[in-house]
Amino acid sequence: MTDWIAVDWGTSRLRAWAMGADGSVLQAAQSDMGMGALTPAGFETALLEVAGEWIEGPTRVVACGMVGAKQGWVDAGYAVAPCKPPMGAHAVEAPVKDDRLKVFILPGVSQQRPADVMRGEETQVAGFLAQQPGFDGVICLPGTHTKWVQISAGEIVSFRSFMTGELFALLSGQSVLRHGLDGDGWDEEAFDAGVADGLQRPQFLTSDLFGIRAEGLLNDMAPAAARARLSGLLIGAELAGSKSYWLGQQLAFIGAPELAGAYQRALKAQAAIGDRTDAEAMTLAGLCAANDALG
Structure with missing residues (x-):
């Protein structure tokens, strides 16, 4: 029987x-009804469509993420x-x-x-600290x-926040670079070179980005190499800007294996090493801690 419902919105x-x-997951569900697709009046309906069958009586819902933004269900502040x-x-x-629901937004x-x-990230941090309360460093x-x-x-x-992922999506999908990025595959050497260039000379980032297009036109740069270099340049420039956070610090990563692995690889070349934990697991751990605190 469902004791409560955890939500990442x-x-x-x-x-x-x-x-x-006991904090165990009994069932899981998801939908594409994110905050951006809803008005405040639509959140309860969207929640019931996903989780309504779990509700047998008065049920607490603990939610994190953009559901608490000004445009969300209710402004939960900061x-x-x-x-x-x-x-x-x-x-x-x-x-x-629905009087069966009591919804709490972090x-x-x-x-x-x-x-x-x-x-949303703060809930992952809370989950991480619930499992590693003595951690002192940078996540x-x-x-x-x-x-x-x-x-x-x-x-x-x-x-500090960096729009690296969004920039990669925009550049690879909407800029002139998209013409050379079709297909799958990954070139680790191209990624490593891109990280090194982005980290050592971030002032040339926009020029180096156009260089990806020129390499494709003049030297037939493979899409796998172009895509990996684009990622490397952007992550390298981010590392240049975030050096005070990772240099000489105890590090931990919370994220999906592929993306977090790219950051781990980039930082390993700088002798900065940390372990990865799963983002969903940390979100659930944080929501469990919040539910426990509600009593």
Whole structure:
């Protein structure tokens, strides 16, 4: 029997898990009804479409992500860094029509200088710290907007976001570079060279990007090499900008194997090494901790 429901609600997707009282996952479901496709009035319906069959009586829902943005179900606000990752006591209750539901939405985290925000990643950080409470260092969360999060004494001390993933998607899908990136495959040597160039000379990034197109036209650069070099250049430039976060720090990565693995490979060349944990597992661990805190 479902004890409560965990929800990770992003801009493009809704993921939900029926949870047992012991924190075990009983069932899982997802849909493409992300925050970006809904008005505030549509969130309850979207949730019931995905998880309604799990609800047999009064049921608590604990949610994180863009569902708590200004354009979401309810504005859950931000905790301001430096701070501990927001937990159940900081959650905002969302309005519902179905009296079987009690929906609690976790806040994000903001930073004033430099201005920055996160929604969803803070729950992954909370899950990581629930499992490794003594961690003191930097957590890298690769994604569309990669986060570098400095952790000390169980607090998010500071963080920086980089739009590397979104830039890769835009450049590979909408720029002139798209003509040379068709197909699958990956060239690790091209990736490594791209990382080195992006890290050592980030001021030439836009020129080096156009060089990918020129190499394709003049020297028949293979799509696998072009795609890997594009990724390498962007990640390398990010590493140049985030050096104060990873240089000489204890590192951990939260993310999918392929993307987090690319960051691990890039940093290993700089003698910066850290272990990876799964993003979904950390999200669930964070939501479980928030549910426990609600009592």
